[in-house]
Each structure stands twice: as structure tokens, then as C-alpha cells.
Amino acid sequence: MLRAERQVGWNRVLTLSPQQAKGFFESNRRHIMAKSNELPKDDLYKLRHSAAHVMAEAVLELYPEAKVAIGPPIQEGFYYDFDLGRNADGTARTFAPDDLEWIEGRMRQIIGGRFPFQYREVSADEAKALFADQPYKIELIEGLERGSFDEYGNPLEEAPVISTYKHDTFEDLCRGPHVENTGKIPPDGFKLLSVAGAYWRGDENRPMLQRIYGTAWKNKKDLKAYLDRLEEAKKRDHRKVGKELDLYSSDSDDVGGGLILWHPNGALMRHLAEEFCKDEHLAHGYVLAYTPHIGRAKLWETSGHLGFYADNMYSPIEIEGQEFYLKPMNCPFHVNIFKSRLRSYRDLPVRMAEWGTVYRFERSGVLHGLARVRGFTQDDAHLFCRPDQMPAEIDRVLNFCLHILRSFGFTEFNAYLSTKPEKSVGPADQWQAAEHALEEALKRAEIPYEIDPGGGAFYGPKIDLKMLDALDREWQLSTIQFDFNLPERFDLHYIGEDGQQHRPYMIHRALLGSMERFFAVLIEHYGGNFPVWLQPQQVAVIPITDRNNDYAYQVQGKLEAAGLRVEVYDNSDRMQAKVRDAQLMKIPYMLVLGDREEEAGMVNLRLRTGERRGNMTLDDFLAMALDVVASKALI
């Protein structure tokens, strides 16, 4: 279903509609789920689906003229969409703030009625008569009738049976399954969470419906566990932690939405991360490039961006009568460098990397902290290689990617292999070779992956790696994308052994994706308790009284000389308060220094985990800390 939607999308890509070309190198775009993760039709599924029906009944009592749309179970609950009709002034009616409470109460009454869910099959005509005053249902039935869609409007292989489920006064077009009766829904195991606008069939050109989200579990305990988990996730939210640890800010009023200010703490972390990555790139056969933030319109015409990516680009800047555009991607510049001289087959592969800052238009409603922004820096690189080098190059880049991710502690992610869409550019045999190389590389790296058939970009197949944030939302970080398009458009070539011109393969890749999004995921992954090597401040030296300050400075000097980042808490606060300050800033190591330590020439180590390691010599501490830093360990 998703697949089919995407194919429709990609068909439009090939007509070069800008709207539909958004998948193009979308390392900063939150990706549509490519997983075919059909929810198992287990007890929870039935429970949630049934709760949705019960909710619809309650809503129809509150708003008898409401039209019902669809109400499926989802991963942790359910929702139902309603069209509540119009207000007197013609505006769309929406739920009132206390409606949810009333609906929830009414649902409990319905549950208490233990009404059986009754299944029946009907003909299309019967169904239409039954739902005569429900236009959305009629649309669904017509889809079913045509045999190509199910009750949610998704394409189907075969014409399905049209069925309904009825409980109490509410009968819904539905395939089921459901619990036997409403009494099976635990009255204290569900909760209505929020209302939201949602377009009918997800299409913004169609009416906006009112959606109520709810969550439902087998019992009160599971519900509470879920709600607690939501609370915990909020504490890890990178926007909250980013503020608490003074890592970054954005100021939509004065600076602009989706534009990030990296504060010194965050900037230091980013510097450390980039420094490490750049060194690794240089050690792994990459060359670096720096390219400008703007380029002439001509460049973006040649690259095709003005043709199919214009919707994500900002308005042109006019300079002496010529139009320049802020770059949404780095590739045309790198291609230009590749073209700047004649390349021999001996020069390949060329691996050109740049921490390139790009700007893309994102609709205001989708901006999200660091994870979805309008200006961001990709750890971008373009690989130019000979066809015979391609499989090894893919292997190499995938392994390098895993190495980088693991260096930051990421070992779990969802991998996707997206293959040739119906329409595409580039020769079929090259596609096949590229897909084969990508898949073999995944297999050799022993990464579990899912194939998204036809999910590739029109210009080439790709591997995407996606991480989860605190709320288990997927964010794409790494991407490795073939490009059969740009070498053609820019007429790239190298001189082969035979003295003839040959077209190189080109691969886009970003490993962390963008520094901004990577930090969003990094912050949530660690909840702010970063590995010591990345920690802006690694050691808090806490003298117990002013008498111990000089000793504290000595300790600081020695640790700093060894390369650790150390601060002495030499204010007049009590030691407890200093510990608390360091604790709140999630400083990994606290060295408490009182008269006892000073006399013995020791340090007393407390970890941010709360663990107290007691007295040790400064040398022992230093050796331990340096080892943790070098190994990129957590603490």
C-alpha cells in the first residue's frame, strides 16, 4: 500500500514534478516508513480496534450529525476520524476541550454494557443503503466495489468481501477482527490522548477531519507503564536536554525557525565529533573539499535541481544581474571539482568529502528541534569510481559507515534497501549491478535489512539506515545512494585503459546524515549522558572548602595537561550543592577534594551514575579516564 503510494509518487517524479521529487537525497527528511510491518491481529489489535468502534459510538451520541471516516488500531493505540459538520458560521466544527472527557466516560458505560460485536457480510448495495448518510463510508464501499481498495482505501489484490461489525447502536464497515463484546475492553486500560486534524486519506486537498487518538492496553498496569514510558521519553527529548545542558537554541522570533544556534557546549561536542570523523575520512582514503553556500542558477539547471527540487529551495539571490541559489545539496559542486581536470582510470576512485551546510525549505509545521531544520550540515561525500571498482567501493563505504556509527555507540538501527522504481533513469544492467552490490554488502556486513521494492530514487538504488528517537520515531541518518543521473547531466567521464572516455559511477553518501539531526538522535540516545570523549566538560573538581582550592587547581592543571576538560567548582557553595550542579550537567566524573584527600594526595571519585568509587591516586584516575576517552566508552 505504501509501496503503491510511493510508486505513484515516483511516477510523478519522472514527469519532474517538483512536489514529488522530495525523496531526492533526503538525508534530512524524516522518512516515510518503508517497513511492511502489518500489525499482528492479536488480542491488542482486537482490543484497540474495538475501542475505536466504541469511541465512534460515543462521538455519534455527542455529535449525532457527525460523519465517520476510518478508525484503525495503530502501534500503541487507535484513532478514529470524524467530520463533525459545520458551525453556524460555516467553519468546520471541531471537538471542544472537554469532549474527550465526556467521550471517555461514555465509552466506559458502553463497555459496561457488554454489547457483543456482531459480524455480517453484505452486498455492495446493501452496504451503500446501510451507510447512505455516511459519505466517507460510501467512498470506501465504492472502492471496495471496484475491488481494488480495502476499507481504508488501500489497494488490494483481490476484491474483498464487504463486511460490517455491529455493537450496541453502532455498525461500522469493517473487516475485523474484534473482541467478543465491549466488556472485553478494560475500562481502566484505555485513555483518549489528543485530538488532531487529519486530512481525509492523508490528502491535503481533501477535507480535514477531526481525529481522536487513544491508547488501549490489556489492563491498567500496562496502560500506566505506557504512560510512564511517554513521561520518560519527554525527559530525554533533545529539545529539553539541549536547553538544560546549554547545547543549542533556536530563536524563531529573531533568527528564524529551523535555524540552529550551536552554543559553546554543543559546538564543542560537534567539533569533537567532526574532528574525529574528518580524521577517519582522511585515514580511509577520502579527500576533503570546501564549496560555497551559493551557486549560479545555471549550475542548478544542469544538475536538475531547479527542475525537480525547486520546492525545497529558497528564492534566488540576484548579484549583478545573475541569479544565485543557496545550495540545497553539495553534489553539483563536488561534480564540478571532479570535472575540473581530466581524470584517468588510475585516479579512481575519488572519494570527496565535505561537511557541507545546505539550506532546504521545510514547511513551518514540520520543523522539529534539531531533527528537522531548514539549514544543516551534512557529512556529505561523493564517490566516483569505475564500474569494476563499484562492488568493493560499496562494501568499503558501508563498513566505514558502520565503523563511524559504532564509534558513537550506535549499534542498533533499521536498514532499508530501496530498489528500482517502475520508471527510472540509467541502464537496467547498471541498476541490477548496483542493487546486487548494495545487497551483497549488507549481507557481508551481516546487517538485517528490509527491501523496499521500487522504493529507490529514480536516479538510483540506495541503502538507508534509520535510528530511533526517545519516542521510537524513526529518523534517517545514513544514506548510500547510487546516482545514474548526475554523471549523465554533467557529462562526467574518465579516460580508461583503452584511451577512451568512460562514464564513472557516482555514489552519494552521508553517514551521520546531518550534524543537526545526528545530535538530536545522539542526545536522545544517551539522554544527555554522553560518552566521555564527547562530553564538553569531563571532570568537575569539587573542593569541599576554600582551603582545598589550591589543591583543586593543581589537580585541574595535571588533568588538563593530559587533555581532559576540567572545571573547578571554586564558588562558596556547599559541597552538596556543587555535586548537584555537576550532576545536573551530567558531568561524568566528580572529584571531591577535602582535607583528607589533600593530605593523602588522593582524589575521591564520584560518577554521574551516583556510584562512589572512593579515594584513588590522581594517576590512577587519570589512567582510567584517559582509557575511557580513548575507547570512546560511556563512563
Added chain:
RNA sequence: GCCACCCUAGCUCAGUCGGUAGAGCAGCGCAUUCGUAAUGCGCCGGUCGUCGGUUCAAAUCCGACGGGUGGCUCCA
């Protein structure tokens, strides 16, 4: 962008029925020198997002605008 909700001091928040602004933290000052998550006292700090309207009177009611949060994708 669209729907809902929200916007009060640097931060987190309170503010009843419309009667003219509060707390904690942070900051600053003074005192305190303390053994593993908050020492005490004092001071400073607000055009209640902006603009307009209703009213004798607006943080509070209404409207527009700006900004934020969640949702609009999790469907099988």
C-alpha cells in the same frame, strides 16, 4: 501550510468571577567553609508574544498577526 492546544521574569510555573503581577530556580550582594543531588538573608528582574477591539477597568473576554507543541506518516 492545515487542525487542536499553548505563549506571564533568563528558566520552570502560579495567577479565582475582569479590579491593575506572584513563587521557586538562575543572576547580583552579604554572611557561611560545610564530606557526595539544593546553606541563609537581602537585592535585581515583567509593556503578561504583538497589534487592535469590548469595558469605568483586560494577563484574564473577542479578533487579527507572530511564535511554540502535538497531529496531519505508523495504514494490513
